[in-house]
Amino acid sequence: MVTICLAGNPNAGKSTIFNALTGARQHVGNWPGKTVEKKEGRLWLDGQEIAIVDLPGAYSLSAFSAEETITRDFLLEAQPDAVVAVVDAANLERNLYLVLQLLEMRVPLIIALNMSDVAENRHIHIDRERLAEWLGGLPVIAVIGSREIGLDALKEAMVQVTRRRVITAPVYADLGPAVEREIAALHGLIEADAGLKDYPARWLAIKLLEDEGDLGARISPPLAAAAAADARRRIADETGEDADTLIADARYRFLGRVVGQVVTRAGAGGPTFSDRLDRVLAHRRWGVLVFLALMWIIFQFTANVSAPLLDWVDGIIAGPVTRWAAALLDAVGLGGSWVESLVVDGIIAGVGGVLVFVPVLFSLYVALAVLEDSGYMARAALVMDRFMQRLGLHGKSFLPMLVGFGCNVPGIYATRTLENPDDRKITAFLTTFMSCGARLPVYVIFGSAFFGAASGGLVFGLYALGVGVAVLTSLLLTRVVFRSKTAAPFVIELPPYRLPNPKTVGLYVWSNTSRFIHNAGTVILAASVVIWLLLAVPVGTGQFAGVAPGDSLFGATSRIIAPVLSPAGFGQWEAASSLMAGFVAKEVVISSMSQIYTGAAEEDEPEQPSTLGEDLAGIVTGLGEAVVLTGQEIVNIVPRTLNIIPGLNVPEANFLGRADDASSDTALESALRQAFTPLAAVAFNVFILLYVPCMATVAAMRQEFGARWMLAQVAYTLVVAWLAAVLVYQGGLLLGLG
Template identity: 40%
Template sequence: MKTIIALAGNPNAGKTSLFNVLTGTRQQVGNWPGVTVEKKEGVIKGLDGSVLIDLPGIYSLSAQSLEEKLAISYLLLETPDTIVNIVDASNLERNLYFSLQLLEMGLPSIVVLNMMDVARSRGLHIDENKLADRLGVPVIPMVARKGSGHERLLGQLAERRATTSMLTLAYPSEVEEAIGRLLPHCSDIQLGQALNPRWLAAMWLERNESVEQLIQARVTQAVYRDMERIRDEYRLADQLIRNARYTWIENLLTDVTERKKQVASTWSDRIDSVVLHRIWGIPIFLGFMYLVFQLTFSWIGTTLSDAMDAFFNGTLTEWVQQALALMDSPEWFSKLVTDGILAGVGSVLVFVPQIAILFLCLSFLEDSGYMARAAILMDRFMLAIGLNGKAFIPLILGFGCNVPAIMATRTLEDPKGRLVTALIAPFMSCSARLSVFSLFVAAFFTNHQAEIVFILYVTGILMAVFTAFLLKRFIKAEEGLFLMELPPYRAPMVKSLLLHTWDKAKGFVRKAGTIIFGMSVLIWFLGNYSWHGAAPMNESFLAAIGGSIAPLFAPMGFATWQAGVSLITGFLAKEVVVTTMSIAYMAGDSGNSLMASLQGAFSPAAALSFLFFLLLYTPCVSTVVIMKKETGSWKWTILSVVYSFVAAWVVALLVYEVARVIY
């Protein structure tokens, strides 16, 4: 039988680093049953049959957001054999509250004391042996991001040294009296795990929603009403319980920690005084993003993409043509391979270097701790549109893909805030659009590639803000108080950066080998056949499909069937826009480059208008589906689709009129 190990801890405690150390790259990503929040599951290296489940990062079991409710529901209803509780050694007081709640549950646990290097740099000495004695479970010091100390943890897991803590926290007499009256009821509740009934009673007194739902489903109505009556008699019990826990933690820290030296101001504090400046903070953030686009499009990315383009459209195409000629391949099949598959898939793959560089830069900013500061910086602006800074985090994820961005809205406590954030997330320019941006700026704006793409990304953000401002009139989200702990700045680990970049780029390449490959074959056939059989491209199914909507774009200067059909196929996946154009403009004319074909079909003003339309118009089908799941409403989903198309049309028209004056 496989051993199930649950990894739990506060956000920014190092869970992801520890997960990567223990599992390497053998993780699987799926959805929790019944919800669309991704979970990570991996096999622990060196421990055959041991599966590590990565629970969402939470501060306490007093669940607020959907992710927090997910974590506590898993612990209540599933049967993990061991809980590995990772805590930030440099901030024990905050982390130990969650740890204390876990220990009170009565599940076998191991505490990983992470970020010991940060704690030492702040002059903090922790007596790990004394801490283990007080907690009643093994305590293992680690620096997870460097892999330091993980051998000892693996040894503990291999020997099944996890311990069920015998810790019993003494609450005030009023709380103890209430727990005593609730224990007979809690002891009779049947769960997948042998949870401590005393903990269950305490969580009931704290009015934990997940515990309330669980108890209601497992006791009679008479028992449930009796438990409610007992809780109503002790209305201050929840405050007394929290105060008792913090008092116990304070006494524990006095006993197990020692301040070796006083650190008045850390270097993280000194950097924050600059990057979080109320005036210069936003310009610095925009400067970082502009630097990212310069690296991606002007300094490194373009050179690598040009090399890839030369390989796919030159060397590889020649090899394939020679091989097909040697095999005496039929002409139609040769054209399918070269003008369909190679042209379609290759036209997308040439932009992998630029996408990899973009993800590498974003991973650097995230791992260094700067992205958390960006959320703080944006809090003032998010408040103006009825949200708080925490909503900016899902929007940042939209730069990678809009699907996980919408899924990440589950971290927001307010349902209306989740709805608004999900509706505006598609305006964030995802990596799929990046391949189209790269193609057009290279063809029309050689000297200003980074600047044009930077403006596109900023426009997406501004459009999201404008839309949220409009929605504020109809959906009154609770602004709330935005509290976010800032992790210390760290020099990102090269291995971690490369793994993150590889994971993101691998997804792009996988899509090229599946969806884009299939679409390349389909588009080639549609472009070479009509109801009368084989036909010239301009008389094909493809031309008829694109021509049906081409008049819509006449005011923007790109009323061609090629542009029209590209936008239609872009609804399936935005990368397919490049694939469609590559086949539509180059089939039967392999000697002509796609960029040259585009320069003959678009004016610079029309090209710029096309980019803005692509940025804002209807998101891909995967995004639409996930939006319906997350909002639970076809009304809001259809409204989002229609609104984004209309907004894209209006903005593209304005851009075209302005660009005609400039170009």
Template identity: 40%
Template sequence: MSCHGTAPLPLPVLAPGAAAPTRVLLVGGPNVGKSTLFNALTGARQHTTNAPGTTVELATGSWRTAVAGGRPAVQRAVVDLPGTYSLLARSADEQVSADAVRELAQHAGAQAGTPGVVVLVLDATALARSLYLLAQVAETGVPVVVALTMLDLAAATGSPTSHVPPETLAAVLEGVVGVPVVPVEARNRADDGVLELARAVDAVAAHPRQVTDLNLAAPAPSCGCATAGDPPAPAPARSGMVGADLTLELAHAEALFAWVEQAVARVTAALTPDAAPGDRPATSASPRRSFSDRVDGVLLNPWAGIPVFLAVVWVLFELTTRVAAPLIDLIDRLVSGPVAGGLTALLGAVGLGDTWIQGFLVDGLLAGIGTVLTFVPVIAVMFAALGVLEDSGYLARAAFVADRAMRSLGLDGRALLPLIVGFGCNLPAFAATRTLPHARQRLLTGLLIPLTSCSARLTVYILLAGAFFPRHAGTVIFGMYVLSVLLVLGAGLLLRRTAFRDVHAGPLILVLPPYQHPHLRTLGMSVRMRVGAFVVGAGKLIVATMLVVWVLMALPASGQHTIGDVPIKESVYGEIAAGIAPVLAPAGFGNEHAAAALMTGFVAKEVVVGSFAQSFAVDEPGDPSVAGSLGDRLRDTFDESSGGHGGAAALAFMVFVLAYTPCVAVLAEQRRLFGWRPTASALGVQLVVAWALAVAVFQVGSRL
């Protein structure tokens, strides 16, 4: 039974025939090297998944160590829990960590089933903060092993642990806290700390040890989860602790703080035995400016901080657009050229050439897979760039610098990053939401991203603005971007006052990790795992949608054509477009050409211009600003469907393109990250808002 009736955490797939593995939970604060340790333990045997019933992403993996004498390797199932400073959770992410620890404690207390151990990742640069979390974890009764990390950075902080050999510090700490403490330098492949950690975990799983002198009376847990066998209680709103609960928690926290202070004092005394208490190194602040302080002097400077942040965002923007573009083109050419050619030749050789099966496999299935693959470079580049920012320590600074800009929307400063990236491409912007620490903030940001006008929509603006407003095309396009910003702000404020009233910007209190250089191997493993999750998770829906579109285009609406050989206008797709057209009439573009283009735009906005050209049976212009005969046909059609107000109808069409679903890839990623319900709701709301705005624009514009 989990604390709040949630399902147990998922475990990684293990080798067939393997014995029940020890469950290992990695618990620690943000930026303490937990994920680096996870990568060192699991190597390539890892994947991401959401915690049951939540949108909180977890990394799970299998941790194997060889055993001498030809016996099978020992396997442990490792879960990398979201970083937290405390088991008194303040967010869905922290609640997942707290619940997982308590669930494991119940299993351990029951003396049955799978054994489990918490590996508490203790930051050597912040002993007191880490020891507080250790005390909370130990109080649950779960077996604990401490992994001592950030040793290389501790020397630069001026803390009592400076210039102390890792083994000495670990031994002193172990003597003070009473549970195994293993120094681990996870970035160093030659370090034998991981093997030592494995021994400690196995030993503690078999013979649990208790943290020394931690005989505190824990407050009666309001979640009712302390006793195995109790019925699950409803989830308490820990962030809204009130009354007796809060008083108990505060009193208990004070007792834990006292234990922590004693523990730190004992460690300090043990490390400086010859010094009188008054002469021991100060534990309250650094006696000198560190390297990070000097860098922050520039990056957080009141005048330079914001320009630096904007420069970083600009680099991200460029990486996901210009830098990724050649790779996207390469994959696109490869799939649509040699691969499609090869598959076509193969089908021809087996007698299926020029059949609907060929169309289904080449133009449907392969094109769908190709679409998924073209997103891989942009997603990988974004994850890699975010990893560099996160590992280097800058991301926390970005949250601090951009805090004021996002505060009115109740969002963390880091939310500004995906919202700006969204103007390049919405898909990597979703990748950037993972940097937000709270699930509800990630969801709110994820609902706003589709309103940022991505570059794919720009081709539609250029085509229509050039065709209908040739002398003011630039102004019209600029206006679309202004409208996009207003939509993000308006929707954000509206959502915050309605469905997201629980999301609010509380006091900003961030721990700024020391700057350090990113570790390429760890970064590469993380990127590979996350890209894999996208390809598998979102790719299926993208391919399925592409197949459905192909089938609708291939099926003739009447018996005059055969499957796979039918003009779009006379296909089921064309019939649906014709059926939708009257709904669009109040917006001035109630014609089947516009309806078909919008349907195609649901798959990808890049193909809207091509859809218009195909629909009008004219050549697609190489440069959409010089529309040629396509422009003539568009003007004629929009003038006709709008009663002579083609310009207003074109403007309304552009607004519709801005506000409705960006593309199926975004939809698939939304579903993967947030689930079906919010995705379907967002889809419906976006369509309604797009229609209402387009109607308003046309109705006003046609009367001017």
């Protein structure tokens, strides 16, 4: 298949052009072994289907970041049939720096001069024919990706270039006598070497002179690499400058000449709209305030605004879907059998429990896409950088952690906005210590059972403890595990602000949400079945799929684990099995506790037989209600925000006039008072806070960082949770609080 790839600087508008070309016919995955996104799409062109690969944004073809290494290696190894270099017309000189390197690689190149409207607005005029001349006669196409203008011309150029596979006349910047002399010598050496025939000779020579470590180590025999080391020394001796500085300098001098002849500017470049906006948004005090306000709004969206839709999905899964499945199984004569238990209690409950997060993720991704596409994300990183640097982290790490308070799962996915893979891993590690919404009900039950009116203190203390553990973990990881990375300097480009493109936002949300759903259908399905099996297999007497939890393999395992927990004050098998159930999701802790502690499951409302029609009507009216309630939650962001101010108590809107169903779990509460001492209850809650948040986060860790990191995370959180719980319990005993 014909392959065409898009290359360009970050923020040059590559994704917009990619989306405009491929539409929904795209697939997002990861580059093998990397945490960098790989976007691939299809396009019908010239009577055949061609593959479009969106290469990660790169400023250069060096190997200093994962993105740049991927771009470079893809161009070297995959030998694409054409490369579309997306160039930001309003930022021509710096963007052409990458183009110059693409020219050195001798790839079949097309220039897509993007955002020419923005350039024109700023009175920047580009003489395209002149530019094409300078670039050796390459096709230079003016496009406006966001408005899908110029795409036909771009496609036409793609057809022409792939058909002819013609590479235009070489265009090189003159790198100065000292460097050019050494390039000529290396050039001969490289061409004489059969092992290096796949490399463009001049490009490789320059890369070796620039001292690109990994390339030098990769070529064998390392003859040329050794020769390059000598050459670098000679250049430094002769000119007093390092080769890489001379090369960058010569390239920019060449580009300065090109831009001087191609670009005409009317009027002096005064402060732009973005510059004016940045006086507030990037200000070191105002900027922080704006950032915190935006984060608060996003937090409200993931935590509250998406809640009605989440309840709606939950209601469908727990109600009609479960009923239909049961009815279907009844119809084929499997009602009441272990198959029904597997399908209803195992698969629907397990996978459904994860699918209910779809609305949360959806709202998060909309927010993230808007922040990213508007250009704000770079400012967020800038204003938060000073605080995060103290923890050895990047400014952008703040966002995933904040999102984690709503739900850890989108928090882990939100680390995708970080460029540095190590920063991503550390941030994901920390995110799971942010106490998510699902853990809160557990604290509340224990709080009201043991501490009555003082339960708010327990809840607040647990949230604070989570943050504290995250800070300590960050210091541990950045100072010990990733010691080599901490020096990463803060340099970031601030792209001009722009209105988010609906198509870019939509496709971002769609591709990320669908990936999550796909994950729920595979990894989480398998895990749900395993846990169901453990609960179904009886130990000793009993019937398969018909045993009480205490007599199942699950219960037996809990009995084995329980002694490990006794130093923390809750060494009963009941506590252990609640924690094991909590491994699946913190939402199930309460329900499994009431099952285990009070003997019987709190029965759901008596099942009313309902027809398919009634169910469908219920789903539709439920959606209507959910939409109304979503509106209510959006409105309620205002009172909730104002109520932060002490003394203020603005009532919240209540569109449907319903009372909060604050069901008091009194039976469970008194059972808990029997089973736990107050101190053990606190220790138990500390454990709930800190250990593996849920199966969905484990799956997210695996998807994002691989099995090794997933296991490290599971092990680390278990150890930390155990240590903290034991510390609280034993420390409390010493202080006489037992």
